[in-house]
Amino acid sequence: MPAHDHSRDDHHDHDYDHSHHHGHDHGGHHHAPASFGRAFAIGITLNLAYVGAEAFYGVIAHSLALLADAGHNLGDVLGLATAWTAAHLGKRLPSSRFTYGLGRTSVMAALGNAVALLVITGGIASESIRRLMEPEPTGGVTIMVVAAVGILVNGITALLFMAGSKGDLNIRGAFLHMASDALVSLGVVVSGAIIRYTGWYWLDPAVSLVVSGVIVAGTWSLLRDSVKLSLDAVPPGVDRGAVQRYLAALPQVIEVHDLHIWGLSTTEIALTAHLICDDVRAGEALLPEICAEIREDFGIGHVTIQIETPAVAGLCALRPDDVV
Secondary structure, X not given: OOOEEEEEOOOOOOOOOOEEEEEEOOOOOOOOOOOOHHHHHHHHHHHHXXXXXXXXXXXHOOOHHHHHHHHHHHHHHHHHHHHHHHHHHOOOOOOOOOOOXXXXXXXXXXXXXXXXXXXXXXXXXXXXHHHHHOOOOOOOHHHHHHHHHHHHHHHHHHHHHHOOOOOOHHHHHHHHHHHHHHHHHHHHHHHHHHHHHHOOOOHHHHHHHXXXXXXXXXXXXXXXHHHHHHOOOOOOOOOHHHHHHHHHOXXXXXXXXXXXXXXXXXXXXXXXXXXXXXXXXXXXXXXXXXXXXXXXXXXXXXXXXXXXXXXXXXXXXXXXXXXX
């Protein structure tokens, strides 16, 4: 995958000598498709058609359950549209105001999808508990058929995003949203079939509670990771200690400080660090190699390294670990 590095050396005539090097790789380590525009378009179209059909049959069958689920699926369409918008904005070039571009919108979309999933699941769980205490007749062939179609629609949409669900939190949010809905629809079909032959109306809310628990368990990691990324935590899969050990072991390097690693988006990672070197010129010569190896070994494509001399090590205000 093509990459490019560019460097800048700044030499000052006063008490110290700094050099900066920036390395960029917009491909990173991710091998999923670079664009999910087609997946989003297909997913939104399928789900909009399903919402329309669900609302129609909800009116025909006088089913509040189907009408409520149509509203829920309309929210899913909005969630997909939000994720698609964030993916598109993330490709915008940097500007004088947004110097890192708009990649962070993908983190915001992932966080929004996680919160929406938990809120919706909480509503389903609340209604399930109420129906456990006051079981109501449910089911009907129409509801089961529509739910079965929901499995197909949501399952296909989820598969479209499966390839990117591990490397991109935004895509993972879309995948979990669709997979969760497919799971809910499956629960409706299975419980409906059993209720039809046994009359166990309590089974419908019981299955809904189990499905809600599975959704929360799957969504929790999305919420946790998106919150961490929004707070500039080290992205999942990057070992900060290993990065620091690598830098500290480089020739000429006698100390590493002010090391920061954070996500520019759900796919792009940035790093900044100060290296104190015995020989500044020799340290500068290592910069292209450092950027290339950090990109290759740790998947960090936006690297900024500042070289400092031992003479000014004690003058750097950012040297203490507790200073940001």
